[in-house]
Amino acid sequence: MTMQPTASHFVNGAYLEDTAGDAIPVIFPATGEEIARVHAATPAVVEAAMTAAKAAQAQWAALMGVERGRILRRAADIIRERNQELSELETLDTGKPIQETLIADASSAADSLEYFGGLAASLAGEHMQLGGDWAYTMRVPLGVCVGIGAWNYPTQIAAWKGAPALACGNTMVFKPSEQTPLCALKLAEILVEAGAPPGVYNVIQGAGEVGKALVEDPRTAKVSLTGSAATGKKVYASAAAHMKHATMELGGKSPLIIFDDADLENAVSGAINANFYASGQVCSNGTRVFVQSGIKVAFLARLAERTANAVIGDPRNEATNFGPMVSEEQLAITCNYIEKGIAEGARLVHGGKRLDRPGCFIEPTIFTDVTDDMTIAREEIFGPVMSVLDFKTEEEVVTRANATDLGLSGAVFTADITRAHRVVHAIEAGSVWINQYNLTPVEVPFGGMKGSGVGRENARAAIEHYSQLKTVYVGMSPVEAAF
Numbered sequence: 001m002t003m004q005p006t007a008s009h010f011v012n013g014a015y016l017e018d019t020a021g022d023a024i025p026v027i028f029p030a031t032g033e034e035i036a037r038v039h040a041a042t043p044a045v046v047e048a049a050m051t052a053a054k055a056a057q058a059q060w061a062a063l064m065g066v067e068r069g070r071i072l073r074r075a076a077d078i079i080r081e082r083n084q085e086l087s088e089l090e091t092l093d094t095g096k097p098i099q100e101t102l103i104a105d106a107s108s109a110a111d112s113l114e115y116f117g118g119l120a121a122s123l124a125g126e127h128m129q130l131g132g133d134w135a136y137t138m139r140v141p142l143g144v145c146v147g148i149g150a151w152n153y154p155t156q157i158a159a160w161k162g163a164p165a166l167a168c169g170n171t172m173v174f175k176p177s178e179q180t181p182l183c184a185l186k187l188a189e190i191l192v193e194a195g196a197p198p199g200v201y202n203v204i205q206g207a208g209e210v211g212k213a214l215v216e217d218p219r220t221a222k223v224s225l226t227g228s229a230a231t232g233k234k235v236y237a238s239a240a241a242h243m244k245h246a247t248m249e250l251g252g253k254s255p256l257i258i259f260d261d262a263d264l265e266n267a268v269s270g271a272i273n274a275n276f277y278a279s280g281q282v283c284s285n286g287t288r289v290f291v292q293s294g295i296k297v298a299f300l301a302r303l304a305e306r307t308a309n310a311v312i313g314d315p316r317n318e319a320t321n322f323g324p325m326v327s328e329e330q331l332a333i334t335c336n337y338i339e340k341g342i343a344e345g346a347r348l349v350h351g352g353k354r355l356d357r358p359g360c361f362i363e364p365t366i367f368t369d370v371t372d373d374m375t376i377a378r379e380e381i382f383g384p385v386m387s388v389l390d391f392k393t394e395e396e397v398v399t400r401a402n403a404t405d406l407g408l409s410g411a412v413f414t415a416d417i418t419r420a421h422r423v424v425h426a427i428e429a430g431s432v433w434i435n436q437y438n439l440t441p442v443e444v445p446f447g448g449m450k451g452s453g454v455g456r457e458n459a460r461a462a463i464e465h466y467s468q469l470k471t472v473y474v475g476m477s478p479v480e481a482a483f
């Protein structure tokens with residue numbers, strides 16, 4: 001099986017190769033098979049991409065918003081028509097089950113292009129009457145935006161950054177994660193097919209060094225990173241040093257709070273989605289599951305029963321609902337955390353073992369008797385490891401839920417609507433669900449508080465992060481000079 005792209009990079013409207021860059025093998029995580037090989041961008045490729053994006057920007061921004069929007073919406077239509085093919089590619093690139101990718105990835109990219117394509121024509125400033133004088137604001141693009149992606153949602157991340165950037169009249173150079181380089185190339189190809197001029201959306205490959213070169217390039221006006229908190233700190237500092245705009249979509253260690261009065265079955269469903277979707281490799285996952293004492297025994301019993309029903313296997317099989325992890329490296333990190341959990345006294349309720357088969361498979365894992373000070377309760381694992389902690393009172397759980405430097409997401413499951421709102425208002429996180437988990441439609445802003453990031457993706461909020469206001473003061477009478 002091979003998914004070899006035409007070339008490693010997509011620059012100035014066409015595929016571009018430069019084999020002088022380090023080779024990056026693309027591994028299908030379910031088998032360990034190499035399905036493609038791309039090359040990291042050399043300085044010449046970085047230069048070509050930045051030059052193309054810079055050259056294309058003014059002309060792209062000069063188009064009517066409705067014209068830019070039409071191109072984005074046409075790209076959305078093409079993505080929907082090719083959903084099967086793009087979902088299969090996402091599955092091969094990441095290892096996520098096809099039953100997930102068919103509904104969550106290319107379609108999310110299409111939603112984003114459709115949504116921001118729809119908004120492009122309505123981007124506008126304001127008019128202020130100042131007696132006889134007046135002023136107005138214009139919403140203007142930032143210039144060349146750099147997007148840098150994580151490996152868990154390669155298609156979605158490429159579009160969540162590209163669609164609002166392009167809608168606002170910016171151009172983009174996007175660098176996917178070196179672990180999942182294939183999907184973003186398809187987005188670049190589709191945008192050109194939809195009518196985007198050369199240079200408007202470019203994709204180049206590489207690891208952190210290439211990302212760093214893009215961030216530091218003087219032509220870069222804005223950086224949007226999806227990645228770990230550690231990388232975020234470095235990239236944010238570098239962007240700030242040169243006064244560049246920045247959006248940081250980083251990791252989390254989110255609390256999922258289940259009160260005694262919650263619908264048990266729904267709470268179990270929430271905890272499963274919040275921990276085992278995409279084999280646990282979701283930034284917003286609710287990995288600290290706080291369960292009120294009265295419901296804990298019943299919750300754990302039902303959770304273990306339902307988790308035992310997971311269909312683990314080849315992600316290309318439509319029946320599979322739990323696939324491999326993305327890489328041997330990520331699997332090893334996860335196994336290490338499981339060992340630490342055991343060593344620090346947490347009790348395994350389910351899973352905990354690597355599967356005895358080829359590929360990066362590990363069982364969905366549930367720990368109970370977890371305490372707040374344990375490593376597995378403090379650090380983002382980014383694997384299918386759920387920690388169940390118990391609590392007695394609302395006040396106690398809110399304090400414990402907030403006792404983290406991160407603040408990406410959270411949830412509360414309860415039948416008491418007053419308490420639900422009280423608790424979600426108290427949780428320090430960018431997205432909080434009530435009796436739901438991990439739904440992130442394009443209509444609602446997504447992003448983190450505290451160490452989980454700055455800025456927001458999706459919704460109208462993203463427009464604020466991909467454009468800036470210019471104020472124009474119009475003098476209607478002579479200047480009154482002092483002398």
Ligand SMILES: NC(=O)c1ccc[n+]([C@@H]2O[C@H](COP(=O)([O-])OP(=O)(O)OC[C@H]3O[C@@H](n4cnc5c(N)ncnc54)[C@H](O)[C@@H]3O)[C@@H](O)[C@H]2O)c1
Binds near residue numbers: 148153250380
């Ligand atoms: N908040 C969100 O929306 C969101 C979504 C998905 C993933 N994530 C987070 O991403 C992390 C997992 O992804 P990962 O392992 O790919 O993260 P990572 O931080 O290792 O890498 C992310 C990207 O940054 C690049 N990079 C690394 N060092 C860089 C540097 N110095 N300068 C510029 N670019 C650099 C990498 O090549 C990669 O493309 C998790 O922490 C997860 O929570 C967050």
Ligand SMILES: C[N+](C)(C)CC=O
Binds near residue numbers: 446
């Ligand atoms: C943004 N989200 C939650 C869809 C995927 C994060 O890993």
